[in-house]
Amino acid sequence: MAKNTQYHCQQCGSVTPKWVGRCEACSAWNSIVEEQISSRPSLAKSAKSGRKIEFSTLEQESSKQGLVRMLSGISEFDRVTGGGIVPGSVLLIGGDPGIGKSTLLLQLACKLSHNQTQTVYITGEESADQVRLRGQRLGLKDSQIGIATATNASDIAETIRRSPELELLIIDSIQTMYLPALDSSPGTVSQVRASAQELIQAAKANDTALIFVGHVTKDGAIAGPRVLEHMVDSVLHFEGDRSHHFRILRGIKNRFGATDEIGVFEMTAAGLQQISNPSELFLAERTHEVAGTAVFAGIEGSRPLLVEIEALVAPSSLASPRRNVVGWESSRLAMLTAVLEARCGLPLSGRDIFLNVAGGMKIQEPAADLAVAAALISSVTTRPLPSRSVFFGEVALSAEIRQVSQADQRLKESEKLGFERAYLPKPRKRTNVKLGLELSYAENFSELIDILGGIS
Ligand code: TYD
Ligand code: MG
Numbered sequence: 001m002a003k004n005t006q007y008h009c010q011q012c013g014s015v016t017p018k019w020v021g022r023c024e025a026c027s028a029w030n031s032i033v034e035e036q037i038s039s040r041p042s043l044a045k046s047a048k049s050g051r052k053i054e055f056s057t058l059e060q061e062s063s064k065q066g067l068v069r070m071l072s073g074i075s076e077f078d079r080v081t082g083g084g085i086v087p088g089s090v091l092l093i094g095g096d097p098g099i100g101k102s103t104l105l106l107q108l109a110c111k112l113s114h115n116q117t118q119t120v121y122i123t124g125e126e127s128a129d130q131v132r133l134r135g136q137r138l139g140l141k142d143s144q145i146g147i148a149t150a151t152n153a154s155d156i157a158e159t160i161r162r163s164p165e166l167e168l169l170i171i172d173s174i175q176t177m178y179l180p181a182l183d184s185s186p187g188t189v190s191q192v193r194a195s196a197q198e199l200i201q202a203a204k205a206n207d208t209a210l211i212f213v214g215h216v217t218k219d220g221a222i223a224g225p226r227v228l229e230h231m232v233d234s235v236l237h238f239e240g241d242r243s244h245h246f247r248i249l250r251g252i253k254n255r256f257g258a259t260d261e262i263g264v265f266e267m268t269a270a271g272l273q274q275i276s277n278p279s280e281l282f283l284a285e286r287t288h289e290v291a292g293t294a295v296f297a298g299i300e301g302s303r304p305l306l307v308e309i310e311a312l313v314a315p316s317s318l319a320s321p322r323r324n325v326v327g328w329e330s331s332r333l334a335m336l337t338a339v340l341e342a343r344c345g346l347p348l349s350g351r352d353i354f355l356n357v358a359g360g361m362k363i364q365e366p367a368a369d370l371a372v373a374a375a376l377i378s379s380v381t382t383r384p385l386p387s388r389s390v391f392f393g394e395v396a397l398s399a400e401i402r403q404v405s406q407a408d409q410r411l412k413e414s415e416k417l418g419f420e421r422a423y424l425p426k427p428r429k430r431t432n433v434k435l436g437l438e439l440s441y442a443e444n445f446s447e448l449i450d451i452l453g454g455i456s
Contacts (some may be wrong), residue, residue, distance in 0.1 A: 072115070088203065089233040121146070193227060381453070390410070
């Protein structure tokens, strides 16, 4: 077998002919690793002849009768996968170390095996005894799942081929797997790619669903080749702040459903518990009204989610004041502070600003602009915002407040949780929904400041 040396970037997977300190493709420092590539003779053989491909139509009956999704009964997980795991599909779950990926998957495997799904859990990171111990701690001991410690991807692929009854196989983690045919060490780009390919091929042929755990780099991307994300059907991220108990499972890619869904869990001494009404949880710590806090009525996927936003504006002793943001985009905060200062005269320059989304939640919606602005205004004026009120609306550079989608759903959820007032942009058409909430419309920031009692 002919061998040659290539240099692979461990961050983006690009190949360079010589070692360099910085990847030219993704600009990552010190990410280039030397790998031995063997040119496999089988490749040359298979290129020799081809055959005509048969086409089918979209209407045609599926070749497999009853392609039913595997429902785990953990509804937060089932929602994110788009209604259960599709047989023969491949799912990749990424997340920070210690966030609870192994715990989630062990609980999932047990739930599925209780539903008569043939499930095995293969770990390359812990011993079978450690997994068993964890299972006992989680109260899962009478479950029928198969547990094994293995890191050789060829062995696992062979096991899949010889076990036609196998319906779900969990690999924890793909970075520990290796193919003996390749010389590079486990976790390198070529090993991750080749092992994943080998396992996926075997699993697809057998209609076995695969779940890979993937490590993440310090920027939060799944470690290894980007191509891994293209090879799988769904990519989920398990995220959260380790100092908080809440964990959020977020869909990044899904070939079989929507990607904007989230599943909310709480890490307890007895493992992960699903939270079916997250708003209650995120607002639970809110005891009394203080200046600088506002409740945002957001939407995550198809569900409304109410979270508290805290802001603190304090005098700064630094030449360039601090802008510290947790759970929101700092560029968005920069825009908002500029608009508030330039259009409405809110004194923010020369002051430190700290912004925090309570509970370790990350907000991506621009609809949070109004709630953040209200929290900033309240912190500057040191007057608490009106009690039991929620905010939502997107802000334009002109300081106008724009409409956001699903206003009715946001209002209904707020009412359900006992809120009495909502601040929002004026809707273009009147809503037919009967609400017990009092609605305050603001067309721009100046109006909002007036409604909230002015700056002084
Ligand atoms: P783990 O699933 O091992 O994380 P990952 O596989 O993502 O690296 O979770 C480890 C953390 O979860 C650990 O810090 C302890 C915590 N934990 C609990 O709080 N309760 C539990 O029941 C379990 C099993 C773990
Ligand atoms: Mg783990």
